[in-house]
Amino acid sequence: MDFAFDARTEELRARLLAFMDAYVYPAEAVAEEQRAALASPWDTPAVVEELKAEARRQGLWNLFLPDAEYGAGLTNLQYAPLAEITGRSPQLAPTALNCAAPDTGNMEVLAQFGDARQKKQWLEPLLAGEIRSAFAMTEPDVASSDATNITTRIERDGDEYVVTGRKWYISGAMNPDCRIFIVMGKTDPGGTDIRRQQSMVLVPRDTPGVTVRRAMRVFGYEDHGHGGHAEVVFDHARVPVSNLIGAEGGGFAIAQARLGPGRIHHCMRLIGMAERAIELMCRRAVSRSAFGQALARQGVVHNWIADARVTVEQLRLLVLKTAWLMDTVGNKGAHTEIQAIKIATPRAVVGIIDRAIQLHGAGGVSQDFPLAELYAAARTLMIADGPDEVHQRSLARQELKKYAS
Template identity: 45%
Template sequence: MPWDFETDPEFQQQLDWVRQFVEEELIPLEPIMVDFTEEQWIAVQEPLKQRVKDQGLWACHLEKELGGQGMGQLPLAQMNMITGRCVYAQEIFGNMAPDSGNAELLAEGGTEAQKAKWLWPNLAGDIRSAFAITEPFVASTDPTQIESSAVLEGDEWVLNGRKWMITNATRADFIIFMVVTEPDAPVHKRCSMIVVEKDTPGMDIFREIPTMHHPHAEYGANGNHAEINLDNVRVSKDNLIGGRGEGFILSQVRLGPGRIHHATRWLGEAERAYDMLCERTLSRSSFGKRYASHQTIQGYIAESRMELEMAKLLTLRAAWKMDKVGHHGARQDIAMVKVNNAKVLFNVIDRALQVHGSLGYSCDMPLESMYRSARMAPLVDGANEVHSVSIARAELKRYEGVEGWPTEHIPSRREESLKRFAHLLEATG
């Protein structure tokens, strides 16, 4: 199948609008975001979201029957490479994680009653959600070790356990928990997805976890990484999404597309850092000449540009393949994009910060915040090491070991090479 990444002229006009909107309306708000109260921030967002909706660009990650645009992964990737330039643009465009992934999960596994209660209001932006899979006492790279549990007692699930690093939990109206419901089943059939609504007795969201990106996190201040304790939390048996033991299957519904969504946004952020790198290079001098004349900085620019272009091609190919064969058929491509783009993001930001010197290290520029945030990229949605193992295993399945030595790539006898050469001469006359 030939690749074709050419942008439709009509969609290009939309992309041009997105770029102008992000650059002129969203990015200028970043320096004062911390000064907004929760209520003020909501009020600021509403007219911005409406402008996105008026352009027909709201929730583009979803199919039309779910209230999205049904544009496919390739156009979405092209758009995300622009919206990724702004830290909160995804919220304005209606595809902010974890809501975006939860919508896909509910669309796949939810009943009509569950969709009416949680999906449609979530898509409209009337309620928020969170997704709880990570636990503090077991390796998150191996979700088969999940310890939090749910036991069916009559018409109610009783949940116990602990989750942490749960994005958006303090703001969420409902949280989807992945818990063990089938302890005696094979490892990938032990877990299920169960919804717990806000203020349910026994669910204690007791802190926002300080992180490299938010070292001074306060409860509810940014809706970022919460720690949750479940102590005999009782919910209706109807809060089970999908079937019992289908947690791992449903998790891939949200995690597969989610990985490439993150990876494309990282490229948008890296491009913004690259812009700052080049602008600084043309604006600064040392040792009697412009930075642009220093070979080291020229190397930074060249390496960054090449890494970005290679990453874009890899990402667009993965998105194109998802449109052709689905996210399951493109698993290896998505894994490569996730691993590679996390590295590119960090590399480009690091070089830009270095060239800015003390200004880049200061909070006067966004680079220091971008730098701290970028360290999370190799960890989220599965550690890079796990994805690398998956890539290697898939690659090795295409090969077979050779018996003895040398291999067919190194002919074992000079006579065989001469015979092949003579055969070629004879065939060509």
């Protein structure tokens, strides 16, 4: 088996690592200082726009999109090590490269399912980094891990759809540059096929009846780097029928097509987060002493670091295998592996970050290190894009089918 990256991946890795060292890591503290001086905490710090301009100048732009017409044309296997690098600074690097969720998934949806007008109006400015977007699926009043439960209505009225419902944890919606929502709701709530009841429509943020009610916190963080997460109310919001994405009843299938790449992208970045935690853990261990000797000489610290390294190497191989399968046999053929990495990666990375926090003591839970924020992000991914238990249930069923009489 050949585990080497190809020439293009190696070249992009070298450029991206240099970009991180020269621009992204130094910008982390600058972004926090600038945000504190902004009129609104949701405004974008100037240094972020500077990073985006530099990334675009260096050709480190839209790396996530495999469609060469719109993106870099990289395979999942080529993109995986690049996404891992951006995961080391998740609040800045993905945005700097125009590779941040939820825009990535929304651009994939528009590229794959949007018509010519939708691509011109919304995909092109998203690809250019001129606007941001949000994906409105999760609802507070139902178990949204089962997408068939959603209650938001998308009702046809002549040449318009009327959208009514309440969504929450809608990532990116607090960002003032968020111009468009992709909203999933039911166009046929009484349909016999529960997976054909849903549709997706494009709802501009300034549509009458759309209210961004409040920011939702994640473990106390407002997550400004991702444009925040919001509760959004759609109160008889009207949009043209031409804003339908794909066909009526196609929303569930589009959501599944969107979430597959999204899940692996999260896992790629999680490995980068784990690597950042290991680096911080090692630097702390060699620079601090307790009870008469360096932390790096404590046996328990050796165990934490060794276990973390073994875990990351295992996870990376599984993620790369999944990426390769997605490239060669498609998302459906890689279904089991996508579920496996979605189960394994967040929980393992949470453990690594937890040990790094422990090694930093009070500093680990403070704002002086990125560990607490990394922990919150990793722990959230045990719920986001389908909680662990949903993936475990589905994966177990697939295994059991092999033994059914």
